[in-house]
Amino acid sequence: MCDTDHLEPNDGMSRRGFLGMAGAGTAGAVTAGLGVGAGMADPALAATTGVAGASKDPDAVDYEAPSGLAKDSPAKATALGWIDRGDQDIVGLNDRIWEYAEPSLAEWNSALAEAEFLRKHGFTIEWGAGGLPSTFVATFSNGSGKPVIGFSGEYDALPQLSQKPNSTQHDPLVYDDDPYAPNYGYGHGCGHSALGAAAAGAAVAVAHAMKRHRLDGTLKFFGSTAEEQLVGKAYAVKRGVYAGLDAFVDWHPASGNSASWSSSNALRSIAFNFTGTNGHGGSPIGNKSALNAARATALLSDMIREQHVDGTARLHFTIPDGGAVPNVNPSLVGIWFFVREGSPERVRILSEKIVDCARGAAIATQTRMSHRTTAAAWNMVPLQLGAELMHDNMRQVGPPVFSEADQRYGRGLQESVGVEPTGFDGTIGELKPPESVYTGGGSTDVADISWNVPTIRMGTAGIPTGTKNHSWLRTGATGSHAGHVAMVAAARYLAAVSVDLLTQPELLRGLKEEHAARTRRTRWRSMLPDDYQPPVHRPPDWFLERTQQSWPPRGITWPPPRIVAREKYSPIGPDLPPANIPPKE
Incomplete structure (x- = not known):
């Protein structure tokens, strides 16, 4: 039999629960900046680290898992x-x-x-x-x-x-x-x-x-x-x-x-896409490289790690398609990030910094950037x-x-x-x-x-x-x-x-x-945007027939909007005179 008295919601808290709520260590270095009371840890994180009470006190030095909960029947x-x-x-x-x-x-x-x-x-x-x-x-x-x-x-x-x-x-x-x-x-x-x-x-x-x-x-x-x-x-x-x-x-x-x-960890998955111009790799002047924009985003994300990425965070990415051959400047390249942190609010703050990295990369390379949340979890x-x-x-x-x-x-x-x-x-x-x-x-x-x-x-x-x-x-x-x-x-x-x-x-x-x-201190609300469109693939007809489904399902727009590069070549200014002809007075 479980001692459920310890499970009743109350304001009393064990030492471990207090540490979780008070924000001990890196996971708790979150105060007014997260929109909660000064000195109070992020409540979503506290809910998962503090002990709300159960059949045995886990703070006891001699904690031993209880027996007798599993019954033969x-x-x-x-x-x-x-x-x-x-x-x-x-x-x-x-x-x-x-x-x-x-x-x-x-x-x-x-x-x-x-x-x-x-x-x-x-x-x-x-x-x-x-x-x-x-x-x-x-x-x-x-x-x-x-x-x-x-x-x-x-x-x-x-x-x-x-x-x-x-x-x-x-x-x-x-x-x-x-x-x-x-x-x-x-x-x-x-x-x-x-x-x-x-x-x-x-x-x-x-x-x-x-x-x-x-x-x-x-x-x-x-x-x-x-x-x-x-x-x-x-x-x-x-x-x-x-x-x-x-x-x-x-x-x-x-x-x-x-x-x-x-x-x-909570997580936000973000897909960034950069559009630039196509061009020959042997004649690169004026091209706008979408690949360079993706690479610059990756570099900038590495540059913020020391000051902006806490020990609880995980930040990793991939470039799914960086171009097929060296001599075609790719006009469409994406970079896909997973941003992980201890709570949804911490994920939101860190992921917006990654969005800023992508914005900066687009400005520097004169490409156009779009992004979307492809997944998010608490x-x-x-x-x-x-x-x-x-x-x-x-x-x-x-x-x-x-x-x-x-x-x-x-x-x-x-x-x-x-x-x-x-x-x-x-x-x-x-x-x-x-x-x-x-x-x-x-x-x-x-x-x-x-x-x-x-x-x-x-x-x-x-x-x-x-x-x-x-x-x-x-x-x-x-x-x-x-x-x-x-x-x-x-x-x-x-x-x-x-x-x-x-x-x-x-x-x-x-x-x-x-x-x-x-x-009880945190109300769950999906991290997915209200207008979220999940990434989907159209099923083969035989699958739709066997499962008696129609396409597209309710709530999904099909086909999804296309991302098409329509950028212009980058100007570099007027032509310069040949080096061996002096300019006219």
Whole structure:
């Protein structure tokens, strides 16, 4: 039983909570400039770092994660038993999506595979949730239909991360041998094929348990597009797709098996486009180089790092197309930035400085600049009780069991990149309180969900310790036997927690109370502009036909406005007389 008295909203605060609200360290160096009271930290950041209270005081030196939250029950046994019997179906779903390796916003086959898996097990499918064509909501309901538990499915791959499974050296499965710009194909370098497959397997397992044991409730599985570009969920939350949930359970492939109640960085994705003039590279005078404008923006962004980029921030960019050949001056070049900070307001301030960098670059190169927000996401609202419930279930279910062959593979991956060869983590990590001072990190569009719905997250060791996500190592491991082991373990943890939420109403009540306590000082409002048009690709006709969608969906303008260069050559003044002819008196 959870001691929910500690979850009641109140003005009392632990030492850790006080530090979060008072703004200790770099994460709290935010006062009147953010429009909040002097001496008061940004409330959106404080909500995610201060402790609102839970079943155990994390400030205690001898903090130990509680036990007894996870309960054995016939329904949980049924759910876990279904996963044991159906693990190869879950593996097969992962492997199909892994082989498709489709990019963000174009996951046509992957989305269909995930939706069809759920449909075969009694879920109804609604396509185009929120307006993006490769998204769907799968729903299963029993009895009264309450409570409503959400699951997260993702299925987009990353460019240039193709890799053969089970190879301990970089060996791309897809290789483009362009003699001027060789390239690798797409690969699941963030493990989203496993993420969606495990969550779908867990949802089906819980549905079987609900039917057999007559449990009331509704399960909603959200197939989401373009997580790698942080587009899908934030846009769907803005359009109300996640409304009505009582809790949301989520996971992500990791290098360890653990739960936590840490936060994430908020993010704004900005696409800048510069237009100039075409011209021959051998006759450059008077040309206006869009490539130079993009390069100047990058340089200026580096120049502001010392004085304007805090330790919590992350600032990175790419130039997707800098020109095809050296002897054609490109008249259209873009540069794409991710601006990350600890809260939406900190992101806003830093991103406007990057916009100023682009404006300055356009002035200096006499090009024209346009920009748009392509995605934006809040920082994550963590829940201590949720982490404790997940951790207790992970201990109850047990860690993933890797074979010696799995461990040889893991050690080989580690050796290939110079990491200590310890293999895959076969333990359940200790649950530790987050640091009282936030130091920055990655971002996720799950964060927007977390401000609206109590959200529980965890990770399993689908990649060896010390290796990095968004790498070819993750792609290979996700398609390997070791990756399958970690993925099936994730399905078991998600299912176990979900059954507890359905059978222990006091846990769900406690999650809601902690969530209310954390978010009561901050009103969530989408970071996306009111006139936001999401980046989209037109689906192929066969996909529209199979999913019974029309094009364009409501709220999306098609075709999007074109960006066309109409600049004039840059004047350099009157012609000068030849050097060997003196001017007339």
